[in-house]
Amino acid sequence: MNKPPRNWLKGVLSAYDTVVIGSGLAGMTSANLLAKLGHKVLLAEHHYNMGGMATWFKRKGGHVMDISLHGFPCGMIKTLRKYWTQDISHRVIQLKNVRFDNPQFSVNTSFDKIDFTHILRERFGILREVIDEFFLTVRDMNFYDEVVMTTRELFEKYFPGRTDVWRFLMEPITYANGSTLDDPAITYGIVFSNFMDKGVFTYQGGTDHLIKEMKQELLRNGVDIRTHCMVEKIYVDDKTVQGVRINGQDIQCKSVLSNSNLLTTIEQLTGEEHFDPEFIKEVKKVRLNNSSCQVYMGIKTGETVPNVGDLLFSSEADEYCTDQILSKDVTSRTFSFYYPEIRPGTNRYSIVSSTNARYQDWANLSESEYKKDKHHLEQTTLDALEKYVPGIRKKVDHVEASTPKTFKRYTLHPSGTSFGTKFEGLKISRDLPKQINGLFHAGSVGIIMSGWLGAANYGVIVANETDKYLRQLSPSLVTASA
C-alpha cells in the first residue's frame, strides 16, 4: 500500500506577520531580518533544498557541484556579517587568479581596481587620466539616477573603437549579471564597481555549508521554514494582502514578501485583476533576463588539477558579442575551478563551465534532440577544457549538463531566467506595495539587484519596507518598551 503523502505543513500556525515565498538569498535574508525584528515569519520553499540558485548537488563518487559560486564582490563579507553571522562572514576568501583567454588577449588578473588600472595601461595602452575618469564615472552611478546612457555608449565615450578593452571590461559582468552592451550603463557600473572595489570572493565550505549555516540561523531566530511547500496563491481583498494558499491550505498573513519571480508574483500568484490597468501595462513591458547552461565536471578521487586559475573567461569568438555569447553554438564560456581549498579536508576538485543561454533554444526540442544537444554541450566543453587541463577526459568521472529548462524546473522562474528581469523590473518591484498593501517583492530584478550580493541586499531593503508596514499596522511592536 502507498504511504499517505507527508504533510509538509504539519503544525503550521493559522496566521503569520509575513509569509516569505521562496528561499533564495533574497528570501532567506529578508526572512532572517524580519524574524530578528520580532515578526512571526513563515518561509515557504517549493523545492526540497533551500537557497534557490545558490545551490549545489551531489553525485556518486563523492562529487559536490556548486551552481552559482563562481564569485561575488567583497561587499558580501559585510552583508553576511550584518544580516547573518560573524562565523559565516569569516568564511569568505578571495579568488586571486582570474584569467581571460580569447583571440584578442590573454591576461591574468586579481580583478581589482589597481590591477585593472595596471593592465589597462600596460597591456592596452590606455592613458592614466582616461582610466581614472572611467573608474570615477562608474563609481558615481546610482540606481536612482536617470537612465541616459547605455554601456555601449559609456565604452564608446572612454574607449572609442577599442573592442578589446570593451571585452576586458564587459565579459565578466555579462556572466555575472546577464547584462549586455545595450542595457543602461548603471547596470554595468554598479556591479563593476562592486567587484573592482577589492576583487572577487568565494565562500570556503561551499554552497552546501553556507545554506546549512543560514538555515540554522533562521531556525535560531524563530523562522518557520517549510520546504516542499508551493505557494499557489496570494489572497488579496480590498487592495490588501489577506493570506496565501500553500499546498492547498489557506494561511493568513498581514504581508507577503515574494522571492518568486516578479512577473510570476504579479500575474500568477496575485492576479492582474488586483492591480491598476496602468500598472499592468508597465508590467507587460518588463523583459526577463537570459538563462544559463552549465557543464559540471567531477574529478576522480585521487586525481588533481594544476592551478590554472580560479575563474577563466575563455572564448574563441573574434570579438565580444552578446548574440554569440547567448548562442547555442557557443564558444564563449566561463570555467570555475574548484580546488580542495574550497572544501578543506575533502581533497576534491571539480570544474564548472557556464554559458549564458536562451530558453527558447532549448525549450522546444524533442526528448531525443534535447538529450543529443546536452551531450554535444558536454563534449564540446571537454574539448575546450583540454587546452587548459591536458588529459581532462582521463581525469573526470562525472560529466553532466544543465540547461535553461533545468533552471526553470528548480526555481520555477519563467524561461529559467538566471538574473531576474531587465532594468525596468526594478521600478515595478519597488512599486508593488503601492498597488497592494502588504505585498512586497525581493529577488533578482533590474540586473542591479541580482547576484548573491544584490539579491541579499535587496532582501534587506525590502525587509525594511515590510517592517515599516507591519509596525504601522501594530504600533505597539516596540522592542524598547517590552
Next chain:
Amino acid sequence: MTIEEVRQIILNILADIAPDEDISSIDDNTKLRDQIDLDSMDFLDIVMELRKRFNIEVPEKDYEHLATMAGCVSYLTPLLKNRPLASS
C-alpha cells in the same frame, strides 16, 4: 532623553553596524561617511534600528539629516524628547 543620551544611542547603533571602526573619535560636524566606512546599506540599518528601538520612522527624504552626528542629534532629539532612556 538628553542630547548626550541621544548621541550615545547613535554611537551604540554605529558600533553594532561598524564594529571594526573607531567611533570614539567621531567629529560631530564632519560627514559620518567621511570618517567611517559607511555605505547606503549601513544608513538603512540606522533607520531600521531607530524604528525597532523607538518606533521612530525616518522618511527617505529626511535621510540627509543623518549625514553627520550633529545632524542626527538635532533631528532625533525632539523625536526622542519624551522617551525614557531605553535599553540599547
